[in-house]
Amino acid sequence: MTVKAYLISFPERFVRSALGLGAGVARELGQVVLPEGIRRSQLYQNLVDATLRYLIEQVGGVEGVYRDEGVLPDNFLARRTAGNAVEVLGIVAFRASPVWVLAALSDLCGMGRRLIPEMADALKAQGLLEKDAQFTSVDEMLDGLERTTSRLAATINTPPLDVAGLRKEWEAIREDARGLPSASLPSRDTISHMWALIKSESARQQRSVFETSSMMAVAAARAVPDGVRWLSASARVGAMSTGHIIAAALLDHYTQTLREIQQVGYVAYAGRQLQPYVRAAVGQFSPKRRTLTQRLLEKLRPPIAATAVFIALAGSLAGQAPAPRIHRLEATPTTVAYGYYWAEARPALRIASGDIIDVDTLLTNTPAGLQRAGVPPEKIQESLKAIVAEVTGDRRGPGGHILTGPVYVEGAQPGDVLEVKILSIDLAIDYGYNGCSGFIPTNCDPSVPQKILRLDTRTMSSEFKPGIVVPLRPFFGSMGVAPASEVGRISSTPPGKHAGNLDNRELVAGSTLYIPVFVPGALFEIGDGHAAQGDGEVDQTAIETSLRGRVQLTVRKDRPLVWPRAETSTDYISMASDEDLTVATRVAVQEMVDFLAATKKLTKHEAYQLVSLAGNVAITQLVDRPVYGVHVKMPKGIFK
Numbered sequence: 001m002t003v004k005a006y007l008i009s010f011p012e013r014f015v016r017s018a019l020g021l022g023a024g025v026a027r028e029l030g031q032v033v034l035p036e037g038i039r040r041s042q043l044y045q046n047l048v049d050a051t052l053r054y055l056i057e058q059v060g061g062v063e064g065v066y067r068d069e070g071v072l073p074d075n076f077l078a079r080r081t082a083g084n085a086v087e088v089l090g091i092v093a094f095r096a097s098p099v100w101v102l103a104a105l106s107d108l109c110g111m112g113r114r115l116i117p118e119m120a121d122a123l124k125a126q127g128l129l130e131k132d133a134q135f136t137s138v139d140e141m142l143d144g145l146e147r148t149t150s151r152l153a154a155t156i157n158t159p160p161l162d163v164a165g166l167r168k169e170w171e172a173i174r175e176d177a178r179g180l181p182s183a184s185l186p187s188r189d190t191i192s193h194m195w196a197l198i199k200s201e202s203a204r205q206q207r208s209v210f211e212t213s214s215m216m217a218v219a220a221a222r223a224v225p226d227g228v229r230w231l232s233a234s235a236r237v238g239a240m241s242t243g244h245i246i247a248a249a250l251l252d253h254y255t256q257t258l259r260e261i262q263q264v265g266y267v268a269y270a271g272r273q274l275q276p277y278v279r280a281a282v283g284q285f286s287p288k289r290r291t292l293t294q295r296l297l298e299k300l301r302p303p304i305a306a307t308a309v310f311i312a313l314a315g316s317l318a319g320q321a322p323a324p325r326i327h328r329l330e331a332t333p334t335t336v337a338y339g340y341y342w343a344e345a346r347p348a349l350r351i352a353s354g355d356i357i358d359v360d361t362l363l364t365n366t367p368a369g370l371q372r373a374g375v376p377p378e379k380i381q382e383s384l385k386a387i388v389a390e391v392t393g394d395r396r397g398p399g400g401h402i403l404t405g406p407v408y409v410e411g412a413q414p415g416d417v418l419e420v421k422i423l424s425i426d427l428a429i430d431y432g433y434n435g436c437s438g439f440i441p442t443n444c445d446p447s448v449p450q451k452i453l454r455l456d457t458r459t460m461s462s463e464f465k466p467g468i469v470v471p472l473r474p475f476f477g478s479m480g481v482a483p484a485s486e487v488g489r490i491s492s493t494p495p496g497k498h499a500g501n502l503d504n505r506e507l508v509a510g511s512t513l514y515i516p517v518f519v520p521g522a523l524f525e526i527g528d529g530h531a532a533q534g535d536g537e538v539d540q541t542a543i544e545t546s547l548r549g550r551v552q553l554t555v556r557k558d559r560p561l562v563w564p565r566a567e568t569s570t571d572y573i574s575m576a577s578d579e580d581l582t583v584a585t586r587v588a589v590q591e592m593v594d595f596l597a598a599t600k601k602l603t604k605h606e607a608y609q610l611v612s613l614a615g616n617v618a619i620t621q622l623v624d625r626p627v628y629g630v631h632v633k634m635p636k637g638i639f640k
Contacts, residue, residue, distance in 0.1 A: 096217035122209040203569035205266040333390040340397025342489040347408035353555040373450040399492030408521035421552040428546040438540030477528030503621040575631040
């Protein structure tokens, strides 16, 4: 095939690819959302499934989807008339969607007025609810869906959402749940936490809440057993089974799906769910696939073999990027740097750029110190006992943090930036401690031991005293790389351009930290887990605890930095530290001004004004002597 012939056939390839992929998506949604009785009905098979099959197999070239269902007749296209076009817009994965499930659960738990308006906003953004209407209950949402989808059906000739089916399900849920004890309903904190996770991950992936929820629905409905797949079925089981929590299986699967999306990204996860369609869509552009256009050209003149250039092109299009490898890194006497960052430290692990570490970190204390505070010996981690006992003498640095690592990242060189994506953070133990010293130590009573606080993973909170409950937002207080070789071995206590002991409470799961690289491999270390902390960390400690998390490390060669920067789902963050608090503040503000000028097409004059109008300047920490830390947050929401 000549280059000219390939180019002439390119429009056909594009159309085939798009139709095959689109029909595949519609089929998967239909398999997930529609009850089996409807999918087996003659009407559905004749009108919908056969048309989707033609688009998937004959147009899109996807193989292996309909293995056991014979072959389509050769004249299928002639039999299908334009009047029988498939209305795939009506096939949406709504019954298994977190938007629907969490709305129903929040209404049952008496918190609909707080959460349902937010969930309704996700549907408004898709045009499924009227933008100016207010919704505070499931009944109001159903009324709104009925009005809107009926109008859409009349306006653009699409079948309406099955609101009648949703209403019937809701009535069944309410009836079955009426006689249940409150313990059979998910807690309010569980529902709120799940909704917050969906919103934050959607923002991080730059997807709408509805997109993320739909992908979660597809995954859940394909994996969760039929008996607990739908909310109404779960309610019936709950009504009959003592101790069964409504929708527990669905909520567990939602959590698992969000973690996978965090780890690999929305696009990669969606591609995995729709792999056969994506592969065939890409394959449409291979010169080895003969198109109708080519067959016509072949009748006009003899075909010429495809050139090596286009064979290489097809190979690159058909290839798939390898999934990042996950490396388990436990904290042991041979895998920690006790109290230092150092260019000559021996790597505990070597990974490729883009790989993920599943890492354990230990709290900054000793077994003896924890026992003095009242922790029973059996609750002290064996890994902490081993490290404190074995890592002694010159194997310890001048600081007190037990840092897991260093991790050597292949390809990292001085002048690069290490992108640290914090995918997940979990509490490894059910307690933490807080001391008393820091910025104004005269407030402290030397006779009072360190305070042990219990960590409730169900409510993600800790009771400081009766009537005082602190919400938990775990993060790693120290994440950094080795400084330049000439600096030598430095203490883990003060932060700097290498990042290190930032103690920045914004760096929770879902955030990303960017660190300048000073030595080959970067030599990344992580530790100093905090369950909760205020800005400033004024008494020198947070709720210090042990954590386990997943962190993705990627070498970036496209964004040189002088100081570390960060990004959360809601903010851009600049940061700096210095022995003079005024200098630290000036540098952090200037870093944000420079970032805005470089990325938002602003002059420095305008960027400086914007920091004053919308930025938030905060003291990160006042206690990591000899330096103070300052960070500046710029809300993403102001940029439209």
